[in-house]
Amino acid sequence: MLSASAFNWTPEVIRAERDAADIAVGIVADGVADSIEVEAGQVWRSFPTPTDAEVDALRERLREVGGVVTIVGGSIDDWATTARRRTTDERLAFLAPQLRAASRLGARGVRVPYGQAGAELLQQVQPLLADLGIVLYEEIQGQQTLDVDAVLANLEVLRRLDDPHVRVLVDISMLMPSLPPSYLDELRAGGVDAHLLDRLEHEWLAPGTHDAVVATLREGRVPAAVHTLFMNLLVRFGRSSVADIEPLLPLTTGVHLKFWDLDDADGRVSQPIADIGAALRRVGFTGTLTSEWGGHEWLDADAAVMTRAHLDLARTALATASVSA
Known part of the structure; x- marks a missing residue:
């Protein structure tokens, strides 16, 4: 299933000229995609405990225009206060209403950060996931890699659980052969x-490039105007290959086809899609593939135009990889 993420419209959500739910429904009504991924914190004012009325309203409005929700972006708030961490029971109580809302909405599941839940919470939430018939997706992205102890340890937890209701979502921001030209232009304009x-x-x-990025930051040589944008180099932009993440793929039932701009010179946008598509075909993948645009952080562009173009590009790349989209 090839979908579009409502996250792509975040600048419009922030402007608040239209309600976030209106924006999400509009993605389907305008023919951008008939299946969408939504962020619970954007579409439901009652988040993190969505009310039945809000959930039902969104489900019915989407049904009327022929749309469905694939995955709901959720949250686990680990801290009750700035000084007290929530217990596992409290963390489950925070997450459970989001799971029930996603099920009521008709979504496949809820997405949370990779490794945040931990073994104890995952074990406690399994019966609820099974009862609701939905998946808890753990999203791995950007500079996260399997050679980090915590990441690898969490993979072993998922393997031991061996539960189809607890799965991985891979964001292909992990698989960036080069950086977006539009991003480099912003750094250049900012005086980097x-x-x-x-x-x-x-x-x-090159490994030395990462070292140079860290050194520039530690030495205080990042101009203040682009300091936040610069941090993407340490968090959101990855250097992995498909071979590096191969151990994740048998557990993967969701993929974010992350893109930043549409400059596809040398296949910087399309090649990672083709690579992950071919790899997923080898493991019998049957999940969701979602167009997710991260470049709205620095690009002032129309989300619908960007998403339509990216979906077209993704279809072509997936067809090249002999994957049906």
Whole structure:
């Protein structure tokens, strides 16, 4: 199933000229996609305990225009106060209403960050997931890699559970052969060092480039105007290959086809899609593939135009990889 994420419309949600639920329904009504992924915190004012009335209203409005929700972006708030961490029971109580809302909405499941739940909470939530018939997706993305102890340990937890209701969602921001030109333009305009920019443009995958990024940050050489944007280099942009994440794929039932801009020179946008598509075909993948645009952080562009174009590009890339979308 090839879907579109309502996250792509976040700047419009922030402007609040239309209700977030109106925006989500509009994605389907305008023919961008007939299946969408939504963020619970955007579409339901009653989040983190969505009311039946709000959930039912969104479900019925989507049904009227021929749309469905694939995955709901959820949350686990680990802290009751700034000084007290929630117990496992309290964390489950925070998450459970979101799971029930997703089930009522007709979604396949709820997405949370990879590894955040932990073994104890996963074991406690399994009966509820089974009862509701939905999946808890653990999303791995960006610079997360399987050579980190905590990431690998969580993979072992998922393997031991061996539960189809607890699965992985891979964001292909992990698989970036090069950086988005529009992003580099923003750093350049913001005054980032020209030598570092040259390395970022031509040597993104080289280990020394990461070291140079860290050194620039520690030495206070990142201009204040682009400091937040610069942090994407340490968090949101990955250097993995499909081979690196192969151990995750048998447990993967969701994929974010993350894109930042549509400059596909040298296949920087399409090749990761084709690569993950071919790999998923080998393991018999039957989940959701979702177009998710992260570049609205710095690009002032129309979300519908960007998403339509990316979905077209994704279909072509997946067809190249002999994957039916």
